[in-house]
Amino acid sequence: MSTLHTEEMTLNMGPQHPSTHGVLRFVVRADGEVMREAIPDVGYLHRSIEKIAEKVGYHGFMPYTDRVDYVCAMFTNQGWGMACEKLAHIEVPRRGEYCRVIAAEFNRIASHLLSVGAMAMDIGAVTPFTHAIREREMINDLIEELCGARLTFNYMRIGGVAWDLPPGWREKALAYLDHFDPILEEYNALISWNKIYVERLANVGVITPADAINYNLVGPNLRACGIKWDIRKDIPYSAYPDFEFEVPIGDGHWGKLGDSMDRYVVRIREMAQSAIILRQALAKIPPGPVLAKVARNFKPPAGECQIRIESGRGDMGWYLVSDGTGYPWRVHVRTGSFAAMGIIQKLSAGLMIADLVTLIASLDVIAPEIDR
Amino acid sequence: MSAVSEYAQNIKDTVFTIFEGMAVTASHFMRKPYTVQYPDRMPVRVQDTLPFRYRGILEVDLEICTGCLACERACPIDCIVIVVDKDPQTRQMLLSQFDIDIAKCMYCGLCSEPCPTGSIHHTTEFEGADYSLESLIRRFVKDPVIAYKPKKGPETDPRIAPILNRGMSYLDQWAQPGGEKPAEEEPA
Amino acid sequence: METLIHNVIASGAFGHNASPTLVAAIVIFVMSAVVFLGVAFPFAGIVSWAERRVWARIQSRVGPNRVGPQGFLQWLADGVKNVCKEDIIPDEADAPLFKLAPYLVILAFILPWAVMPFSSSLILADMNVGILYMTSVTALTVVGVLMAGWASNDKWSLIGGIRSAAQIVSYEIPAGLSIFPVVMMTGTLSMQGIIRGQGWAPQHWFLFANPFTFVAANILYISALAEGNRTPFDLPEAESELVAGFATEYSGMRYLFFFMAEWGNLFIIGAIITTLFLGGWQFPHVSNNVVVMNILQLISFNVKVLFLVFFSMWIRATLPRVRIDQLMTVCWKYFVPIAFVNMIGTAVWVAIWPDGNAAMGYIMFAAGIALTVVFVQRVIYYLKRSRMEVYFNPTI
Numbered sequence: 001m002s003t004l005h006t007e008e009m010t011l012n013m014g015p016q017h018p019s020t021h022g023v024l025r026f027v028v029r030a031d032g033e034v035m036r037e038a039i040p041d042v043g044y045l046h047r048s049i050e051k052i053a054e055k056v057g058y059h060g061f062m063p064y065t066d067r068v069d070y071v072c073a074m075f076t077n078q079g080w081g082m083a084c085e086k087l088a089h090i091e092v093p094r095r096g097e098y099c100r101v102i103a104a105e106f107n108r109i110a111s112h113l114l115s116v117g118a119m120a121m122d123i124g125a126v127t128p129f130t131h132a133i134r135e136r137e138m139i140n141d142l143i144e145e146l147c148g149a150r151l152t153f154n155y156m157r158i159g160g161v162a163w164d165l166p167p168g169w170r171e172k173a174l175a176y177l178d179h180f181d182p183i184l185e186e187y188n189a190l191i192s193w194n195k196i197y198v199e200r201l202a203n204v205g206v207i208t209p210a211d212a213i214n215y216n217l218v219g220p221n222l223r224a225c226g227i228k229w230d231i232r233k234d235i236p237y238s239a240y241p242d243f244e245f246e247v248p249i250g251d252g253h254w255g256k257l258g259d260s261m262d263r264y265v266v267r268i269r270e271m272a273q274s275a276i277i278l279r280q281a282l283a284k285i286p287p288g289p290v291l292a293k294v295a296r297n298f299k300p301p302a303g304e305c306q307i308r309i310e311s312g313r314g315d316m317g318w319y320l321v322s323d324g325t326g327y328p329w330r331v332h333v334r335t336g337s338f339a340a341m342g343i344i345q346k347l348s349a350g351l352m353i354a355d356l357v358t359l360i361a362s363l364d365v366i367a368p369e370i371d372r
Numbered sequence: 373m374s375a376v377s378e379y380a381q382n383i384k385d386t387v388f389t390i391f392e393g394m395a396v397t398a399s400h401f402m403r404k405p406y407t408v409q410y411p412d413r414m415p416v417r418v419q420d421t422l423p424f425r426y427r428g429i430l431e432v433d434l435e436i437c438t439g440c441l442a443c444e445r446a447c448p449i450d451c452i453v454i455v456v457d458k459d460p461q462t463r464q465m466l467l468s469q470f471d472i473d474i475a476k477c478m479y480c481g482l483c484s485e486p487c488p489t490g491s492i493h494h495t496t497e498f499e500g501a502d503y504s505l506e507s508l509i510r511r512f513v514k515d516p517v518i519a520y521k522p523k524k525g526p527e528t529d530p531r532i533a534p535i536l537n538r539g540m541s542y543l544d545q546w547a548q549p550g551g552e553k554p555a556e557e558e559p560a
Numbered sequence: 561m562e563t564l565i566h567n568v569i570a571s572g573a574f575g576h577n578a579s580p581t582l583v584a585a586i587v588i589f590v591m592s593a594v595v596f597l598g599v600a601f602p603f604a605g606i607v608s609w610a611e612r613r614v615w616a617r618i619q620s621r622v623g624p625n626r627v628g629p630q631g632f633l634q635w636l637a638d639g640v641k642n643v644c645k646e647d648i649i650p651d652e653a654d655a656p657l658f659k660l661a662p663y664l665v666i667l668a669f670i671l672p673w674a675v676m677p678f679s680s681s682l683i684l685a686d687m688n689v690g691i692l693y694m695t696s697v698t699a700l701t702v703v704g705v706l707m708a709g710w711a712s713n714d715k716w717s718l719i720g721g722i723r724s725a726a727q728i729v730s731y732e733i734p735a736g737l738s739i740f741p742v743v744m745m746t747g748t749l750s751m752q753g754i755i756r757g758q759g760w761a762p763q764h765w766f767l768f769a770n771p772f773t774f775v776a777a778n779i780l781y782i783s784a785l786a787e788g789n790r791t792p793f794d795l796p797e798a799e800s801e802l803v804a805g806f807a808t809e810y811s812g813m814r815y816l817f818f819f820m821a822e823w824g825n826l827f828i829i830g831a832i833i834t835t836l837f838l839g840g841w842q843f844p845h846v847s848n849n850v851v852v853m854n855i856l857q858l859i860s861f862n863v864k865v866l867f868l869v870f871f872s873m874w875i876r877a878t879l880p881r882v883r884i885d886q887l888m889t890v891c892w893k894y895f896v897p898i899a900f901v902n903m904i905g906t907a908v909w910v911a912i913w914p915d916g917n918a919a920m921g922y923i924m925f926a927a928g929i930a931l932t933v934v935f936v937q938r939v940i941y942y943l944k945r946s947r948m949e950v951y952f953n954p955t956i
Contacts, residue, residue, distance in 0.1 A: 011716065033719070033723075033884055033885075056448040057448075059446070059448075059482065060446070060447075060448030060482065061448070062480070063478055063480035063482065064448065066480075120880065123881065124792070124794070124879075124880040124881030125878070125880035125881075126615070126619065126877060127400075127615075127618050127877050130620060130621060134406045134620050144422070144423060144426065145423045146425075147425065147427075148423070148425040148426045148427035148481065148494065149479065152478070152479075154480045154482070159549065160549075162481070162485070162546060162547055163425060163546060163547055164547050166423075166545075178947075179947060182945040182947065183946055185945070186396055186942055189395075189396055189942075190392075190393050190396040190397065191393070191880070193389055193392075194390065194393050194879070194880065195382070195386040195389045195390070196386070196390075196792055196879055196880050196881075196882055196886075197880050199882070199883075199886055200880060200883060289547070289548070289549070289550055290547045291547040291548065291549045291550070292549060292550060293550045296442075296486065352884070354795075354884070355883070379894075382894075383894070390878075390879065391938070392938065393878050394875070394878055394935070395938035395939050395941075395942060396878075396942050397618045397874060397877060398874070399939045399940075399943045399946070400618050400620060401617055401618065401952070402950050402952050403620065403943075403946075403950070403951055404953075405616070405617065405621050405622045405956060406621070407621050407622045
């Protein structure tokens with residue numbers, strides 16, 4: 001049997017595909033079901049957003065930041081706002097910071113719901129996806145009352161937020177959180193602890209802690225390898241020092257440390273922690289203004305600044321260079337999905353094709369964030 | 373023996389977790405579906421259920437437009453085109469063109485924020501699909517109109533007062549910087 | 561069937577010297593057409609509508625409800641739409657094999673209806689190897705699927721076709737092994753014989769006869785799901801990996817044929833389990849009128865089979881799919897050994913109690929009721945925990 005002639009197949013998991021999260025392309029060299037290598041090909045969603053910033057100015061760029069990562073639009077808004085504020089030394093009022101945290105944590109829950117739902121659908125279970133989307137729709141209803149939009153929020157401004165909490169919104173938000181905690185438990189009973197699901201995810205795509213740091217992974221991908229690094233705790237910003245919450249990390253309970261199941265469970269636990277932060281924020285929110293005074297034609301002093309925030313995908317970095325005029329000189333966003341694409345090629349050797357889908361889903365890759 | 377116990381444990385885990393999963397899905401048969409059966413099986417029009425802050429298609433109340441061009445400057449995608457000149461005879465500001473290209477508009481709300489009277493505002497209308505691209509440029513000026521001059525005290529004209537009240541209440545939804553009235557326009 | 565043909569010839573409808581074989585052929589042809597075209601194909605279509613409605617309620621949605629009352633004509637609309645589509649055959653594909661493959665799959669779905677025991681006298685052909693015939697013709701799908709995968713000239717289709725072939729062929733073995741316990745208990749392979757060996761009450765069903773047949777029933781059901789390419793074993797058509805697996809290059813009615821076969825197979829799976837383990841068409845003897853009894857038995861059979869069809873849809877909505885190597889592990893390392901144990905256990909049981917053991921029937925039935933009660937308790941727990949209002953209206 002050793003003289004049987006076999007050949008490698010080169011497959012194209014093309015830009016149009018039901019499972020890759022956005023428009024991604026993989027050139028897969030496979031020997032039957034087992035892959036030798038999967039080479040990612042990115043760039044299908046490049047929209048020159050960073051260049052557009054140089055044309056529209058500081059205030060006008062805020063809606064464009066929604067489109068950098070439309071699933072985590074609040075975080076990108078916050079990043080841009082914080083970059084401009086750091087450069088111009090503007091201080092956001094306390095209530096504004098609390099509003100930012102509330103909006104951001106609701107967005108984190110919504111983003112993780114989409115991530116775990118899409119992952120379950122890629123594995124084959126169709127109902128957890130619709131349940132997650134149903135919960136996400138309820139959050140979208142809340143945010144629609146807050147800022148008027150369901151996906152591209154444009155909620156924050158340089159110096160704070162654009163709208164204060166409407167009357168009656170706090171009670172609705174608390175009612176939603178009371179509804180959400182048992183739903184998360186039910187979701188876990190439906191799919192997270194399901195033996196078939198666990199078998200599909202455990203020991204797939206194991207990332208060692210050293211690899212995670214070398215390949216620049218951030219967010220839940222990094223924390224699943226056991227490394228406790230969360231910008232909200234380690235480089236605190238905004239109102240996060242006021243809240244008590246834990247940072248879940250992976251522990252290799254179902255397989256090796258750093259496998260897909262760890263990444264999935266870290267996201268589930270982060271949702272529960274976000275609910276805890278939200279309850280504290282909604283209880284302790286101080287009265288006062290939510291927006292600082294910023295000139296209409298905003299001209300920060302010349303210089304550069306860099307800020308980091310913990311978005312749904314991880315450590316999102318914003319780098320801004322200003323030349324003293326009303327238009328930025330250079331804007332750059334560093335997103336977690338871009339780094340995650342780099343590690344797929346290394347991990348793909350020896351995986352089966354079905355596992356490639358699991359791996360991409362567990363790294364929570366959102367295509368517009370890769371290409372901007 | 374650990375292989376046998378692992379074997380038995382696998383079978384037990386599979387059976388128990390699938391049992392729980394089936395119980396969860398069975399409970400969903402008894403719940404109301406979350407679907408909104410738009411557009412024909414709804415008790416109320418969707419547009420009437422949306423919040424006041426909803427950022428739908430833009431609309432301009434020309435009666436209270438002051439011709440200040442703040443919205444045109446603020447728009448990040450240049451979808452608003454306004455032509456306003458001073459009429460040499462009557463010495464009044466005349467609006468001769470106010471076009472909003474709703475195909476380009478990204479519904480961000482940056483134009484309604486600086487409007488002094490709330491004349492340009494988002495409505496709850498979202499059904500804008502049409503057959504021709506030309507119809508997506510909403511032209512709000514049919515014949516040239518005189519721009520509105522805001523009065524120092526309350527508005528006395530009974531035709532304009534309700535429109536102005538609605539515009540100002542729309543503006544009140546937005547956060548005021550520093551908790552006070554919005555800052556005056558600084559010279560460019 | 562023979563008496564029917566004799567009656568038709570004796571009534572003189574075909575003239576007095578018509579040959580019996582010709583009349584027999586015509587009668588069988590007409591009856592088969594009625595069953596195949598009138599029952600099997602519409603059922604496959606209606607099941608697609610039912611599956612979408614059942615799935616939708618599980619997923620907090622509504623499902624198709626606009627085309628016709630409660631969306632009942634949706635499957636007709638889908639059929640008409642697919643017939644009107646352009647027939648695309650890829651340039652480099654093997655055209656004769658490409659066109660032949662859906663027909664083989666449909667053949668594998670249609671042929672078992674010849675031995676479907678609808679009631680005590682409504683069966684097209686009461687062969688004395690009924691159940692063996694049924695399991696062997698359902699294996700024709702392998703040929704069709706492999707042909708589809710290869711002739712599409714597409715690497716993704718090929719992967720889907722090979723996966724499916726491996727899956728169906730592997731799961732034939734636990735399925736066949738799980739039929740043996742029942743055959744041992746009744747001593748016959750014919751469908752009507754196996755049903756007559758059971759009673760109408762649940763404690764007389766083979767499902768509850770002894771613990772070995774209970775486990776055999778479960779293994780048979782899961783293996784039948786695997787043979788029918790249903791989740792959790794729907795790798796060949798894994799939507800998120802291979803778009804549509806072996807059926808990727810197909811469009812229009814050819815594509816729909818594969819899915820009609822899959823939906824129709826649900827009935828076949830249900831029928832096999834009902835016949836072997838759930839007492840078939842058995843109904844308490846409430847009247848001496850043959851027609852009335854037959855109608856009641858028909859209803860009893862259909863209720864049991866439709867419940868199993870609903871159960872298959874419910875399972876498909878709940879569970880994720882397994883990977884190919886896990887599928888093979890489950891088959892060869894778990895199901896085959898357990899099926900052998902069942903077979904030997906049942907053989908010992910039949911040797912000790914040749915006429916069956918009524919007490920064990922009652923004990924197993926009580927255990928089944930207890931299991932159902934625990935299940936209902938868990939459902940109520942989840943309903944209460946989620947604080948969503950209890951609402952039951954399937955006609956929304």
